Amino acid sequence: MEWETxxxxxxxxxxxxxxxxxxxxxxxxxxxxxxxxxxxxxxxPGVLPVLNREAVRMAAQFGLAIGATVHRRSVFARKNYFxxxxxxxxxxxxxxxxxxxxxxxxxxxxxxEKVVGITRAHLEExxxxxxxxxxxxxxxxxxxxxxxxxxxxxxxPDMRSAAEAVAYLKTLHTLxxxxxxxxxxxxxxxxxxxxxxxxxxxxxxxxxxxxELKNINSFRFVERAIDYEVRRQIAVLSSxxxxxxxxxxxxxxxxxxxxxxxxxEAHDYRYFPDPDLPAxxxxxxxxxxxxxxxxxxxxxxxxxxxxxxGLSAYDAGVLASSRELAQFYEDVVxxxxxxxxAANWVTGELAARLNADGLDIADTRVAxxxxxxxxxxxxxxxxxxxxxxxxxxxxxxGAGDADAVIDARGLRQVSxxxxxxxxxxxxxxxxxxxxxxxxxxxxxxxxxxxGQTMKASRGKANPAKVNEILKRLLxx
Amino acid sequence: xxxxxxxxxxxxxxxxxxxxxxxxxALARIRAHASLNAFITVDEDAAxxxxxxxxxxxxxxxxxALTGVPIAHKDIFCTMGVKTTCGSRMLAxxxxxxxxxxxxxxxxxxxxxxxxxxxDEFAMGSSNETSYFGPVRNPxxxxxxxxxxxxxxxxxxxxxxxxxxxxxDTGGSIRQxxxxxxxxxxxxxxxxxxxxxxxAFASSLDQAGPMAQTAEDCxxxxxxxxxxDEHDATALDVPVPDYVAGLGRDLxxxxxxxVAGHFAQGVEPLVAEAVREALREYERAGAVLVDxxxxxxxxxxxxxxxxxxxxxxxxxxxxxxxRYGFRAPEYQDLEDMYKKTRSQGFGPEVxxxxxxxxxxxxxxxxxxYYVKALRLRRLIADDFARAFEHCDVIAGxxxxxxxxxxxxxNTDPVSMYLNDIFTIPVNLAGxxxxxxxxxxxxxxxxxxxxxxxxxxxxxxxxxxxxxxQVTDWHTRVPAGF
Numbered sequence: 034m035e036w037e038t039x040x041x042x043x044x045x046x047x048x049x050x051x052x053x054x055x056x057x058x059x060x061x062x063x064x065x066x067x068x069x070x071x072x073x074x075x076x077x078p079g080v081l082p083v084l085n086r087e088a089v090r091m092a093a094q095f096g097l098a099i100g101a102t103v104h105r106r107s108v109f110a111r112k113n114y115f116x117x118x119x120x121x122x123x124x125x126x127x128x129x130x131x132x133x134x135x136x137x138x139x140x141x142x143x144x145x146e147k148v149v150g151i152t153r154a155h156l157e158e159x160x161x162x163x164x165x166x167x168x169x170x171x172x173x174x175x176x177x178x179x180x181x182x183x184x185x186x187x188x189x190p191d192m193r194s195a196a197e198a199v200a201y202l203k204t205l206h207t208l209x210x211x212x213x214x215x216x217x218x219x220x221x222x223x224x225x226x227x228x229x230x231x232x233x234x235x236x237x238x239x240x241x242x243x244x245e246l247k248n249i250n251s252f253r254f255v256e257r258a259i260d261y262e263v264r265r266q267i268a269v270l271s272s273x274x275x276x277x278x279x280x281x282x283x284x285x286x287x288x289x290x291x292x293x294x295x296x297x298e299a300h301d302y303r304y305f306p307d308p309d310l311p312a313x314x315x316x317x318x319x320x321x322x323x324x325x326x327x328x329x330x331x332x333x334x335x336x337x338x339x340x341x342x343g344l345s346a347y348d349a350g351v352l353a354s355s356r357e358l359a360q361f362y363e364d365v366v367x368x369x370x371x372x373x374x375a376a377n378w379v380t381g382e383l384a385a386r387l388n389a390d391g392l393d394i395a396d397t398r399v400a401x402x403x404x405x406x407x408x409x410x411x412x413x414x415x416x417x418x419x420x421x422x423x424x425x426x427x428x429x430x431g432a433g434d435a436d437a438v439i440d441a442r443g444l445r446q447v448s449x450x451x452x453x454x455x456x457x458x459x460x461x462x463x464x465x466x467x468x469x470x471x472x473x474x475x476x477x478x479x480x481x482x483x484g485q486t487m488k489a490s491r492g493k494a495n496p497a498k499v500n501e502i503l504k505r506l507l508x509x
Numbered sequence: 510x511x512x513x514x515x516x517x518x519x520x521x522x523x524x525x526x527x528x529x530x531x532x533x534x535a536l537a538r539i540r541a542h543a544s545l546n547a548f549i550t551v552d553e554d555a556a557x558x559x560x561x562x563x564x565x566x567x568x569x570x571x572x573x574a575l576t577g578v579p580i581a582h583k584d585i586f587c588t589m590g591v592k593t594t595c596g597s598r599m600l601a602x603x604x605x606x607x608x609x610x611x612x613x614x615x616x617x618x619x620x621x622x623x624x625x626x627x628x629d630e631f632a633m634g635s636s637n638e639t640s641y642f643g644p645v646r647n648p649x650x651x652x653x654x655x656x657x658x659x660x661x662x663x664x665x666x667x668x669x670x671x672x673x674x675x676x677x678d679t680g681g682s683i684r685q686x687x688x689x690x691x692x693x694x695x696x697x698x699x700x701x702x703x704x705x706x707x708x709a710f711a712s713s714l715d716q717a718g719p720m721a722q723t724a725e726d727c728x729x730x731x732x733x734x735x736x737x738d739e740h741d742a743t744a745l746d747v748p749v750p751d752y753v754a755g756l757g758r759d760l761x762x763x764x765x766x767x768v769a770g771h772f773a774q775g776v777e778p779l780v781a782e783a784v785r786e787a788l789r790e791y792e793r794a795g796a797v798l799v800d801x802x803x804x805x806x807x808x809x810x811x812x813x814x815x816x817x818x819x820x821x822x823x824x825x826x827x828x829x830x831x832r833y834g835f836r837a838p839e840y841q842d843l844e845d846m847y848k849k850t851r852s853q854g855f856g857p858e859v860x861x862x863x864x865x866x867x868x869x870x871x872x873x874x875x876x877x878y879y880v881k882a883l884r885l886r887r888l889i890a891d892d893f894a895r896a897f898e899h900c901d902v903i904a905g906x907x908x909x910x911x912x913x914x915x916x917x918x919n920t921d922p923v924s925m926y927l928n929d930i931f932t933i934p935v936n937l938a939g940x941x942x943x944x945x946x947x948x949x950x951x952x953x954x955x956x957x958x959x960x961x962x963x964x965x966x967x968x969x970x971x972x973x974x975x976x977x978q979v980t981d982w983h984t985r986v987p988a989g990f
Contacts, residue, residue, distance in 0.1 A: 072607055076827040078600065078834075079587045079609055079706040081741050111823050113870070115847055122826020174831065303870035305879060308713035308820055310742050 034271070035235040038263050039243075040198045040228060041190035044205060045183045046215040047159065047223040048091045054158050054182035055082030055125060062221050066164065070176035074161075076120035081309050084109075086319070088182040091214040092132050092156050093315055093323040095184060098212055098330055099151050101136025103320065107155075109310045113303040118161035118174055126185075128304045131155035132313065138188075138208070139332060140200040141350075149201050150189030156313075157183050178222075184214070190229065190240065195259035199252050202226060207331050211356045219250050226255055230262045232270065241266070242276040246290055249283050258283035262290050334359055342372035351380045357394045361401050368405030371412050378408060382425055398429050407435035414495055420444045448495040450502065453486075456494065457502050460485045472509045482507065511986060514578050514672045514726045521567065521577045528567070528577025528621055532560035535579045535623045538670045542990070545646050547655075547665040549584045550592050551624035559621045566619070575733055576619025581674040583662050584625035585632055586612050586717070587706040591622075595708045596630040596640040596658075599828045599835045599854035609706020610738045611675060611717050618733035626661030626674055630856045631825065632682055632710040634658050635928045638919045639858040646915070647690060648987040649953055653912040656686030662720045663690035667954075668990045673721035673730055677707055679714045680813055681907070681932025684944035687720055688907035688956020691946045693973065693983060694720040695727045696932075698964045699939035700745040702731075703738030709824040711817035712743075714936045723983055724945060724973035728752035731966060747964065755967040756974040761795035763972065766900030768803055771931060776909045779950030784906045787947040787957045787976065791904070794975060801896035801903060805888040806934040810926055812889065813933045815869045815882035821859075822866030828854060861922065890938040897962050902972055906931055907944045907956035931958060941966045945973045946982035954982070 053060055056073035073080045096103035110128035133154035140147050159181040164173035186205065192198045206224060209215040217224045226249050231241035246262055249255045261283075266276050280299075281290040329337070331353050338349035338359075352362045358379070365375045383404065387397060399407075407424055410416050416424060416439055427438045439445055447453060460482060461468055471478040486499050512520070520526045536553050556579070563577035587593050587605035589612075594600045608616070616622075629639040637645040637660025645660040647653040648668040655664040659676030663686035666674055676683040678696035687694030695718045702717045709715060719730030732753065737746040767788065772781045788798060830836035830850035837849030855863070869878040896903060908928055918925040935942045940960055947957035957976075961969040977983050 075832055077587075077605065077607070077832075078593070078595065078603065078708040078827070079605070079704075081705050081743075083740060083742050113823050113826060115826065115829060117829075117831050117843065120827060120832060122829060123823050301872045303823070303867065303872075303875075305819060305823070305870055305875070308711075308743075309709075 036232045036263075036267050036270075037235045037237075038193055038195075038259075039190045039231045039233065039240055040192040040195070040259060042188045042192070042198060042201060043227040043229070044186040044202070045159075045225045046186060046209050048088050048182040048184055048214050049216050049223075050085055050087045050091070050182055052085060053180035054085050054088045054156065056180050058180065060181050062218075062223075064177055066173065066175035067177060070161075070179060074120065074176050074180045076122075082125060082307075084310060084313065085182065088156055089132070089313065089315065090319055090323055090326075091182075091212070092154065092184055093320060094212050094327060095154055095186075095209070095214060096133035096136065097323055097327060098208060099133075099136030099138055099154075101133045101151060101154070103315060104130065104132055104134065105315050106130070107132040107313045107315075109156075109307045109313065110304045111307045114300050116160070117172065118163050118176070118179070120161065120176060120179055124158060124160065125307055125310070126157035127155035132315065138201065138204055140197065140204045142197050142200050147191075147197065149191045152187045152189050154184050154186045157185055159183050190231075195256040195263070198228060198259055199256050202252060202255060204331075207354055211328055211331055213328075213356075219252075222250065225250060228255065228259055228262075230259055230266070231276070232263055232266045241270075242278050244276065244278070244290070245280045246283050247280060247293065254283060254285050257285075257288055258290060261288060265290065328356065342366065342376065344373065344376050348376045348380055352376060355394065361394050361397070364401030365405045365408070368402040370405040370408035374408050374412060375405070378404065382422060386425075386429055398431070399425065403428060403434055410435050410439060414446055414448050415439060416444055416446050417492065417496060420446065420492060443491075443493070445493060446495050447490055447493045448498055450498065453490070453494050453498050454502050454506070456489050457482075457486055457499070457506055460489055461506060468507065471507055479503065479507070511669050512672060513722050514575065514729060515723070517578055517672055518574060518729070522572070528560040528563040528579070529557065531577065532556050532579045532621055532623060535671050538668075539624065539665075542668055542670060545648060545651075545664050545668060545670075546643050547627055547645050547661040547668070547670060548581070548624045549594055549596070549627050549642050549661070552591060555591070556621060556623040563619055563621055573619045574729060575615070578620050578673070579623045579671055580615065580620045581624050581626050581662060581665050581671045582612060582622055583628055583659050583674065583676050585628060585677050585708045586675060587708065588612050588622065588625065591625065593625065593708070594642070595632070596628040596642060597855065597859070598641045600708075601641060601835065603834050605706075607706065610703035610740060611734050612706060614736070615675070615730075615733050620733070623671060626659070626665055628661055629658035629682075630859050631708070631821070632658040632677055632679055632715075633821070633858050633862055635681065635685055635925050636913070636915075636918065637661065637686070638915065639856055641856060644915055647912045648990055649691065650912065653914055653953070654689065656689035656908070656912065658682040658686075659694075659720060660686045663687055663692055663694070666690070666692045666720055666722065667987060669986060673719060673726055675717060675734070676720045677715055677717050678932075678936065679710050679716075679817060680936050681929040683718050683720060684907050684932050684942060684956065684958060685929060687944040688958075689912040689954065691954030691982070691985060691987070692720060692722060693724050693727055693943065693945045693977075694718065695724075695731060695943045695966065695969070696935065696941060697731060697735065697966055698941045699936075700743050701941070701964065701966065702734045703736075703741040703744045705738055705740035705744075709820075711820040712824060713820060714813075714817060716936070723977055724943065724970050725753070725756055725977070727943070728756060728970045728974070731970070745964075750967045752967050752970050755971050758971050759795065760791065760972060760975050763791070763796040763902070764799050764900040765791055765796050766799050766801035766896050766903040768801055768903065768905055770807075771905035775927070775930070776906060777911065777950060780906050780908070780910060780955050783948035783950055783955040784904070784957055788904060790976060790980060794979065799900045801900055803889070803892045803896060803934065805885065805892050808885055809889055809934040809937055810930055812882045812885040813929075813937060814865065814926060815878045816886065816937075818862040818866030819869045819879055820866065822863045822870065825855075825859070825863055830854070858922070886937045889934050893934075893938045893940060893960075901962075901968065903960040905958055907958040908932070911950050911953035911955060935960050939963065941969055943969045943973050945976060946985070947980075948982055949985075954985075
């Protein structure tokens with residue numbers, strides 16, 4: 034039987050506000066345990082939550098970016114359960130009335146573009162962490178993360194393969210970083226994903242029973258966990274069994290999913306509206322602020338790059354994949370570089386160098402105006418593309434700007450016809466045998482002459498001119 | 510310590526006494542009447558130190574209206590560095606690292622705290638008998654309850670141990686003990702006073718307020734307590750009127766709404782008669798009585814006993830033994846630690862309400878109980894809004910009976926709950942109400958309840974104050990005090 038995979042994703046994106054969603058504690062990652070937890074975060078008797086407006090602005094901005102409804106009125110609810118790293122014994126979340134609903138995200142798959150529905154996105158607080166290492170058999174609780182704002186983004190079950198799920202996640206990841214509402218750091222847990230996975234016989238309308246996969250903290254693991262789970266479910270169904278509705282944990286070390294709890298064991302969270310927080314009213318002023326702060330989004334930027342700079346869809350896509358990279362590219366162009374050449378260099382030489390050094394574009398050692406300076410020298414024929422790579426390397430290690438490096442190393446390209454002709458004549462005179470071969474019709478000997486000429490000019494001769502002059506002088 | 514704080518403030522200002530003298534007197538009376546069990550914590554050294562600081566501030570010319578006035582706080586308000594138990598074993602040794610906003614504001618107004626008063630555990634009770642620290646005795650009759658949950662504050666003021674105290678009121682916890690102890694207590698509108706640092710029972714109903722000898726004192730105290738607080742999202746950001754300045758208005762033409770049912774079955778005849786007499790007093794002052802109805806208030810008690818426990822079941826989840834407070838000494842694993850900590854740390858009434866609330870919020874019951882109760886709450890509030898189209902205040906008894914005997918109702922929760930039948934609708938509607946002494950029945954105080962429009966505390970205080978200008982019930986002190 035042929036099976037169809039159905040996937041819906043729940044992403045928890047930590048919003049990068051300075052302070053927590055309901056308290057004034059800082060949210061920075063990696064501080065010593067419990068140094069960023071105040072009485073509100075630790076749920077001392079008598080404390081109350083007060084909503085951070087910045088988190089609301091970010092949620093509204095996300096809603097606008099995915100073409101969703103940003104509800105002017107939404108409601109915080111309590112999700113009740115006991116766990117040591119959940120200080121209040123409930124998580125403040127949104128349940129019946131989320132702030133964002135009915136959005137969508139266009140993703141690019143090998144089969145083309147596809148639109149994935151986003152059911153809702155709601156604000157909630159993160160829990161603390163349980164610590165087991167170095168605790169001498171006890172469990173420690175670190176509340177630094179407790180109260181960090183989260184945007185939970187729930188997709189429709191619109192994805193049909195692990196590859197589509199990854200494409201969706203990557204697109205979403207790019208978007209939240211574009212909006213500067215989440216740093217997207219998956220290792221630190223700033224961008225986490227749960228996957229609802231089911232399979233059904235191809236053509237069947239009704240959805241199969243789903244399993245919820247938890248604890249998937251990289252794009253690679255998302256793909257593997259889903260692939261594993263799909264194989265498992267198909268095996269169960271093919272052998273006449275039934276998939277149980279349950280929560281399963283992905284174990285990346287073993288590359289498998291394991292049952293965590295069944296539907297019967299699921300908590301009754303006893304949601305009810307949080308009486309400590311009035312209904313969340315999103316004012317027109319806040320919406321105006323969010324609209325005003327809206328950056329050009331990845332899709333629009335990609336299309337504009339193609340149209341404005343004549344870039345290939347691929348190059349435009351790569352450059353638009355990060356707001357910082359795109360900005361760098363436009364800075365290079367603004368500083369006078371030819372757009373296509375700039376795209377080649379930013380996605381090629383520069384990207385390779387950053388990658389090799391493990392650096393972000395923000396840490397580039399060749400700034401946009403400096404790179405533009407080099408690209409202008411290529412365009413005006415001062416250096417050859419080949420020599421330019423050496424110049425770039427030198428610039429990267431701090432040898433100064435392009436002109437300084439070119440001069441210091443004598444890399445200035447020779448384009449003067451007379452000078453090149455002089456070199457060419459010497460080369461021809463020194464190689465009578467090859468000249469005879471060429472004139473006898475062995476055209477491949479031409480490249481020999483090009484190589485000799487370039488060598489004689491120590492790489493500085495303008496290759497186009499060398500070709501032209503050689504052709505003229507070699508002719509019988 | 511029979512002086513009102515209004516008088517005390519005058520004496521302090523005129524240099525006729527010092528805060529240190531007043532505090533010494535209060536401490537001596539608290540010690541002498543320790544058998545009332547009105548206090549859970551008294552820090553004599555700190556109180557004297559603060560009194561001396563108040564006296565120095567006064568000499569330096571930095572005195573406010575209440576500088577040097579001794580007061581007590583209900584042990585539900587967090588006090589930095591001072592044990593705050595909420596009447597529970599769960600918090601028997603809990604020392605908060607911060608002050609409740611009410612505590613901070615009253616400190617800023619110059620009040621000197623002499624101690625923390627006894628209360629029903631987590632404010633759940635109408636008799637002060639659920640306190641882990643034992644019941645408070647009613648100064649009018651030591652074999653009777655003082656009411657609850659702010660029973661310690663009411664008894665302390667009635668016995669003139671302190672001139673005033675704070676209380677909290679979720680379903681009548683300021684007004685009912687004020688009535689049963691013969692003092693004046695005001696429950697402000699929901700949102701008028703910050704709840705930050707007030708240990709939550711039912712967040713949508715809890716409200717802090719003053720308990721004192723007179724409405725005038727309550728006006729001074731409310732002025733110090735009320736106002737916006739950036740730490741409480743439900744605290745209203747609206748101006749606070751000058752409550753003291755508004756006390757003098759006369760009552761000519763005041764329309765007092767009266768609900769016929771409030772004098773019917775279930776109300777002790779002598780209580781009903783005392784309240785009727787109070788209404789006649791108002792008529793003599795120029796007020797007119799208007800019949801009003803509050804039909805849905807008949808369902809207020811069951812409505813309340815769905816909503817309040819539901820919120821409480823969630824609010825009290827934080828007492829898990831992990832971070833502060835009581836933790837069971839022995840346990841096998843995490844789940845066992847939770848179970849033993851909460852089984853041993855909470856008393857029976859608190860457990861009963863956590864269970865009721867958990868049930869009401871459970872999947873499959875939420876709509877039938879919680880959602881239905883919310884709808885009823887809206888109807889109850891609408892009734893009040895309609896009634897206030899025809900009157901300015903609504904008057905009636907605070908409680909259907911006077912103080913009952915210790916132990917009389919604590920085996921029958923429902924009869925205990927019905928004690929709050931007249932106070933609970935007010936909390937559900939978020940309205941302000943004041944309880945003031947209106948006479949005696951069988952030697953025990955009877956309280957008159959005046960309910961006001963939303964945020965109309967100034968009128969309530971004015972209407973209560975005028976009554977106290979022509980009556981002396983509020984000046985009566987129980988024998989032996």
